[in-house]
Amino acid sequence: MAVLAELIELLETRYPPHLAESWDSVGLVCGDPADAVTAVLTCVDVTDAVVDAAVGGGFELVVAHHPLLLRGVDTVGAHTPKGRLVHRLIRSGCALYTAHTNADIARPGVSDALGDALGLVDMLPLQPTTTPAMDKWAVFVPQTDTDRVAEAMFAAGAGEIGDYSECRWSVTGTGRFRPGEGAHPTIGTVGQVESVVEDRVEMVADRGRREAVLAALRDAHPYEEPAFDLLETVPVATDTGLGRIGRLPDPMSLRDFTDHVARSLTVAPWGVRAAGDPESTVTTVAVCGGAGDSLIDTAAASGADVFVTADLRHHPVDEHLREHELAVIDAGHWATEFPWCAQVSSVLAAHDPSLVVHEYGDTTDRFTMHAGPQA
Structure with a gap:
């Protein structure tokens, strides 16, 4: 028997919430993730008729495309039209989950x-x-301090790629420099050429973390004047x-x-x-x-x-x-989105063949009449 939390994880793998537009409202609206689910109803809109079907049909989960609570709300009291639906769902033990623009983009x-x-x-x-705006950092650091500098940059938000963290690449080479008058070198002597075994450490970071990463780099680096390259990566189209x-x-x-x-x-x-x-x-x-x-x-x-x-x-x-x-x-809006209901139903049914999964097939398009010109 499926558990709601398990089905949410499945849906969020297929339609990742991070893909949703910033203004959108997606995810679990009501329901206990620990509850068992034996029957699911998929739909485009959450209307009175859909809730009637869910409650009357014994469904424990409604998966909708359009958010019931998209705009800012300060009450879901049963005295409001949408609050009334939420209360009916909760009282009947039926959860509501929404996948909107994340399902559009996925x-x-x-x-x-x-x-x-x-x-x-x-x-x-x-x-x-497209991929997010990223910076590419390449830092030249003595081998003895490579880990310390990298860890400081990681703590500032660098080195994250998708679900992976602390991502870095390095190659070893020789750094050469001559400290000038007024310098206070950590390694070497003023006026003399110095050669140091250094690592070139590369990692990426969100562009919005630039100042924090730079501060961490400077604070952790042993050199008075750290050498580094900073490149802005070109956004790349995704699938x-x-x-x-x-x-x-x-x-x-x-x-x-x-x-x-x-x-x-x-x-x-x-x-x-x-x-x-x-x-x-x-x-x-x-x-x-x-x-x-x-x-x-x-x-x-x-x-x-x-x-x-x-x-x-x-x-x-x-x-x-x-x-x-x-x-x-x-x-038509509903007509062009309704095919998704079959798609998400097949995702759920394939995951657990014991689930009863139905699409709410009656149109929820609000325009229900049409009058043509007189003959």
């Missing part, structure tokens, strides 16, 4: 699930995340990021591809809308589950023929189409 993640639903192959991040770009195995017209999108996704009653030349050929497709108009320029620069996303606004699309040939398709 790979595979939300946009991979959307691309898979559309039959795309060879997908890559549309807007890759994670927002959106995806892939290709269709069989090209089709934009008109046919729009129909393909509508058939492939569980769309809201108002359907799918597209902008572009209906007869243009679609081979390369950019996608972004959820609101994606901030990525229109990125999609246009990617060489894609069409961008499938949601929540497209009139003015950004109008400005885009005045400059670019990239077609755009708005398939």
Whole structure:
């Protein structure tokens, strides 16, 4: 039988919380990590209907994409709409866990699930995340003091790479210098050339730790004037990021591809809308589950023929189409993110086949009616 803490660890391995945007709210909302879990319900939004299904179906965990408590709150009292849902979940012994922008950025993640639903192959991040801004330190230090200097720099935050700490590389060589008038050398004599066996010690550090690392280096180094190199590393694209770009195995017209999108996704009653030349050929497709108009320029620069996303606004699309040939398709927020529910369900089921895992398949898109023009 699975324990909630075990499933949280699984989810956070697949959708690391550190990938989430700074403004986001992800992770465990309510629930006891020590509780057993036999049934999980996955969903896009936590609504009254979802909580009804969770409580009525005996689920002990709801895994949602959209945070229930995204904006700052100062109460979850049962007299508030969202507080009422939290209380119902707690009283029924059902935990709530959210994976939002971390699931957008992780790979595979939300946009991979959307691309898979559309039959795309060879997908890559549309807007890759990059490695953090780092400094590369190379310090020249007498061999007898190498460990002391390195440990001081480690204590100041240097030498961390991912889940590893105290990372360093060194090579031994010969340092030469002549102390001048006014110098107080630790090793050597004023006016005479001195040769010292030294280590060149290299390590990286977050750029924000620069002052602290420099102070630690100077404090621990035996020399009056420590010699060191400091380089700013170039950010490197990773295999994670927002959106995806892939290709269709069989090209089709934009008109046919729009129909393909509508058939492939569980769309809201108002359907799918597209902008572009209906007869243009679609081979390369950019996608972004959820609101994606901030990525229109990125999609246009990617060489894609069409961008499938949601929540497209009139003015950004109008400005885009005045400059670019990239077609755009708005398939709805919920519809473009719902395929992720099957993805996360498969992750949970594969981990523990005894788990009962269901996707909440009724649309939680708030636009539930559509009226067409009169004939």
